[in-house]
Amino acid sequence: MPGNAPKILVVDDEPQIRTLLRATLVRGGYRVVEAGSAREALNARAIDRPDLVLLDLGLPDRDGLELVQALKGDDNLRVIVVSARDQTEQKVAALDLGADDYVTKPFDTEELLARVRATLRQRLASEAEQQQVEAGDLTIDLSRRTVERAGAEVHLTPKEWIVLAELAKQPGRVLTHTHLLRAAWGPAHEGQTEYLRVVVRALRQKVEPVPSEPKLILNEPGVGYRLIVPKD
Amino acid sequence: MWKMLHRRMKRIGIGPTPSTRGAGGRNTGGMTKPFPSLAAAGVPADLTERRTGAAVLRILLETLAMVGAATLAGLVIAPRWGTLAVDMLYLPPVLAAATLFGLRPALLAAVASALAYNFFFTEPIHTFRISRPDDLLTVAILFLVGVVTSQLAARMRAQARAASDHAARNATIAGFARQLLSSSSEEDIGRVATRELAALFQCNAVLVAGTGTPQILAMAPRTSQLTPSDLAAAAFVLESGEPAGRGAARIDPADWLFLPVKSASLVLAAVGLARDDGALPVAPGQEALLANLTDQIALALERARLEAETRGLAGLRERDRLRGALLSSVGHDLRTPLTAIIASASELRPEAPGDRALVQTIAAEASKLERYISNLLDMARVEAGAVRLKVEAVDLVDAVSAALRDLHHLLDGHAVEVALPADLPLVRADPSLLHHCLINLLDNAGRHSGAGAPIRISGRTDGGGVALAIEDSGRGLPDGATPFEAFERIEGSDQTGGAGLGLAIVKAFAEAMGVEPTAGQGASGGAAFTLHFPAALMIEPADSADAG
Numbered sequence: 200m201p202g203n204a205p206k207i208l209v210v211d212d213e214p215q216i217r218t219l220l221r222a223t224l225v226r227g228g229y230r231v232v233e234a235g236s237a238r239e240a241l242n243a244r245a246i247d248r249p250d251l252v253l254l255d256l257g258l259p260d261r262d263g264l265e266l267v268q269a270l271k272g273d274d275n276l277r278v279i280v281v282s283a284r285d286q287t288e289q290k291v292a293a294l295d296l297g298a299d300d301y302v303t304k305p306f307d308t309e310e311l312l313a314r315v316r317a318t319l320r321q322r323l324a325s326e327a328e329q330q331q332v333e334a335g336d337l338t339i340d341l342s343r344r345t346v347e348r349a350g351a352e353v354h355l356t357p358k359e360w361i362v363l364a365e366l367a368k369q370p371g372r373v374l375t376h377t378h379l380l381r382a383a384w385g386p387a388h389e390g391q392t393e394y395l396r397v398v399v400r401a402l403r404q405k406v407e408p409v410p411s412e413p414k415l416i417l418n419e420p421g422v423g424y425r426l427i428v429p430k431d
Numbered sequence: 432m433w434k435m436l437h438r439r440m441k442r443i444g445i446g447p448t449p450s451t452r453g454a455g456g457r458n459t460g461g462m463t464k465p466f467p468s469l470a471a472a473g474v475p476a477d478l479t480e481r482r483t484g485a486a487v488l489r490i491l492l493e494t495l496a497m498v499g500a501a502t503l504a505g506l507v508i509a510p511r512w513g514t515l516a517v518d519m520l521y522l523p524p525v526l527a528a529a530t531l532f533g534l535r536p537a538l539l540a541a542v543a544s545a546l547a548y549n550f551f552f553t554e555p556i557h558t559f560r561i562s563r564p565d566d567l568l569t570v571a572i573l574f575l576v577g578v579v580t581s582q583l584a585a586r587m588r589a590q591a592r593a594a595s596d597h598a599a600r601n602a603t604i605a606g607f608a609r610q611l612l613s614s615s616s617e618e619d620i621g622r623v624a625t626r627e628l629a630a631l632f633q634c635n636a637v638l639v640a641g642t643g644t645p646q647i648l649a650m651a652p653r654t655s656q657l658t659p660s661d662l663a664a665a666a667f668v669l670e671s672g673e674p675a676g677r678g679a680a681r682i683d684p685a686d687w688l689f690l691p692v693k694s695a696s697l698v699l700a701a702v703g704l705a706r707d708d709g710a711l712p713v714a715p716g717q718e719a720l721l722a723n724l725t726d727q728i729a730l731a732l733e734r735a736r737l738e739a740e741t742r743g744l745a746g747l748r749e750r751d752r753l754r755g756a757l758l759s760s761v762g763h764d765l766r767t768p769l770t771a772i773i774a775s776a777s778e779l780r781p782e783a784p785g786d787r788a789l790v791q792t793i794a795a796e797a798s799k800l801e802r803y804i805s806n807l808l809d810m811a812r813v814e815a816g817a818v819r820l821k822v823e824a825v826d827l828v829d830a831v832s833a834a835l836r837d838l839h840h841l842l843d844g845h846a847v848e849v850a851l852p853a854d855l856p857l858v859r860a861d862p863s864l865l866h867h868c869l870i871n872l873l874d875n876a877g878r879h880s881g882a883g884a885p886i887r888i889s890g891r892t893d894g895g896g897v898a899l900a901i902e903d904s905g906r907g908l909p910d911g912a913t914p915f916e917a918f919e920r921i922e923g924s925d926q927t928g929g930a931g932l933g934l935a936i937v938k939a940f941a942e943a944m945g946v947e948p949t950a951g952q953g954a955s956g957g958a959a960f961t962l963h964f965p966a967a968l969m970i971e972p973a974d975s976a977d978a979g
Contacts, residue, residue, distance in 0.1 A: 213767050215768070215771045216767065216770060216771055219771050219775055219778070222778055223774070223778055226778070283766070287821075287862070288821070304766065304770045305766070305769055305770040305773040305774065305797075305801050306770070306774060307773075307774070308774050308777045308778050311774075392823040392824040393824035393857055393970055396824050396826045396857050397857070399826070399829075400828065400853070403828070404853060410828070410853060411828050411849050411850070411851040411852075411853070412828075412832060413828065413829075413832050417832065417833070417836070418826070418830075418833055419833065420829070420830065420833045420862035420863060420865070420866040421821065421823070421861075421862035421863050421866075
């Protein structure tokens with residue numbers, strides 16, 4: 200295992216899940232540290248200095264949401280939350296508290312690896328201030344504020360541009376409805392989900408090959424949107 | 432004289448009466464107080480009318496003794512103060528006889544007093560001749576006093592007796608009610624009621640209930656017999672709420688008299704009474720008491736029924752709660768290993784094609800199991816009333832594509848056609864609940880369509896609202912099928928199929944959001960399940976979204 204491979208801290212109180220995640224992540228080329236409780240997780244964060252944490256929200260000794268904040272700290276540690284399917288509100292709360300993404304139990308290991316890759320790449324990308332994002336046949340230039348689809352320029356309204364640019368700044372990462380509404384309409388309109396729906400629909404008409412079967416701008420029900428960057 | 436008076440009053444039922452029965456049986460234990468029987472207190476025989484010879488003789492002697500005592504007193508004082516005051520001495524014996532013994536002893540005392548006064552104190556002394564008119568007046572006044580006083584005393588006695596009868600009846604009813612209060616089941620009430628009635632009325636008693644053939648709840652004594660005509664009388668009472676049987680207007684050939692035990696609205700039971708000697712079970716004058724006692728039985732029976740209902744409800748609620756808790760605990764415990772199985776299977780990379788198929792089967796079946804458990808948990812949440820809505824504007828394009836993404840393994844072989852117009856209005860819905868609805872509908876469609884067969888998802892505006900339909904290419908629904916109800920009919924049993932549960936969740940979640948689910952025939956012949964979002968849940972296209 201390469202000594203400079205990213206190090207991932209797996210926090211879960213179920214040993215069999217930890218074993219499984221370790222196997223998956225090792226296959227993906229990562230180094231793995233395990234923790235079975237919130238206390239162990241905070242210790243491991245200080246000692247092993249991981250690059251990313253896979254955090255199960257259902258820990259016995261501490262509320263998972265509190266731990267999100269404690270783990271995030273002020274450096275660039277990435278956190279992916281693992282939660283049960285029916286805990287949409289918890290997912291949204293974790294994202295609002297700074298978690299970078301989430302996966303839902305039971306998870307597909309390929310999907311998990313894709314999330315981990317996407318999250319780590321954003322970290323690198325944010326360090327390098329990436330200016331150009333490719334998604335499908337789209338090229339989004341964040342500094343020039345232009346969108347091209349198969350070489351032809353796509354004309355967007357100001358709101359459409361803000362929403363697409365927010366998504367493109369963090370490709371592959373889910374952004375909550377609240378986040379997008381605040382960016383495009385301001386804090387006063389955080390609750391106006393219908394504004395966002397209308398703009399996303401218009402955006403899809405312009406950028407998706409089949410607007411009624413989106414492949415680029417995907418919705419996570421009750422949570423938010425993510426821009427899929429097919430080349431993972 | 433006071434001792435005498437006290438004794439008499441005891442005899443007519445005023446003052447303490449000795450208990451005629453011991454403290455009750457098993458379940459009446461400490462609560463039972465001495466409880467007078469009818470013979471002791473309730474309905475006494477008329478004592479003034481029925482005196483034994485010895486009693487008459489004693490009254491006679493006592494009356495004469497009082498008159499004698501007055502005469503002796505007169506003989507003592509007459510030589511000193513004259514005979515003028517002596518006539519007054521005869522008033523007390525007359526008053527006493529009238530008060531204590533009634534009219535005839537009073538008249539006797541008056542006659543005896545007049546004779547004694549005449550004989551000992553009026554001129555000519557030691558004869559019965561009356562020479563002076565004022566002596567005649569004295570005798571007449573003594574008579575008058577005797578009559579008036581005895582009448583007054585008789586009236587007072589009658590009032591006292593009525594009051595004591597009343598008190599005794601109330602005591603009887605209260606004692607009866609107390610006995611019934613300590614019984615909680617119909618059987619206990621029947622046992623206590625029949626035992627007490629049999630003791631009070633000195634007869635056989637039975638309590639019957641039920642529709643059709645009357646069921647005997649209790650009988651005292653146990654060896655009593657009911658003939659078919661008695662049962663007919665009982666059945667009539669239970670049905671009509673009118674008395675029947677011996678001594679009643681209806682079904683007279685019966686040996687038993689049956690009376691209804693009624694609550695405000697229905698006949699709860701019937702009380703039957705009979706005497707071994709064939710006499711009328713209830714003596715005249717006792718009907719009111721018996722009616723009162725049957726009312727007490729009705730109250731007790733109704734209370735027992737309400738208690739049983741309350742207990743039943745509490746038990747049901749507790750069972751529901753336990754079932755919910757069990758489901759959710761089992762669900763969560765099953766999920767962790769399933770998560771490990773599903774993920775492990777997806778990690779395996781077998782070389783042999785046979786092994787690959789096996790691993791895929793493991794993954795697919797484990798996923799199916801996981802969805803089934805999720806459905807169970809969802810149903811438990813619905814049944815516990817724990818479904819909380821978080822409604823927001825939803826684009827059905829988002830909802831459908833998210834559901835298809837979640838189910839892509841299952842629907843891999845199928846050609847899924849999505850026909851959602853670009854101008855389909857947004858709807859208000861809980862995104863999570865809607866997601867579960869769609870997953871269950873798509874799962875159902877996938878299961879009923881052959882491998883590779885198409886599934887069509889279409890949206891349209893419909894009667895002011897929005898309709899989202901999912902059609903499979905299976906054989907369609909059998910005639911008259913109500914797939915959403917399939918689970919409801921056998922709710923609470925263990926015979927729920929996976930499909931029934933999934934569709935039941937669709938129905939429960941959809942209805943929670945105000946969405947109407949329907950099932951019908953699709954255009955291609957398969958089954959079509961449609962979610963109808965009424966106009967109230969539709970969001971009119973707004974042009975403000977892009978403003979600013």
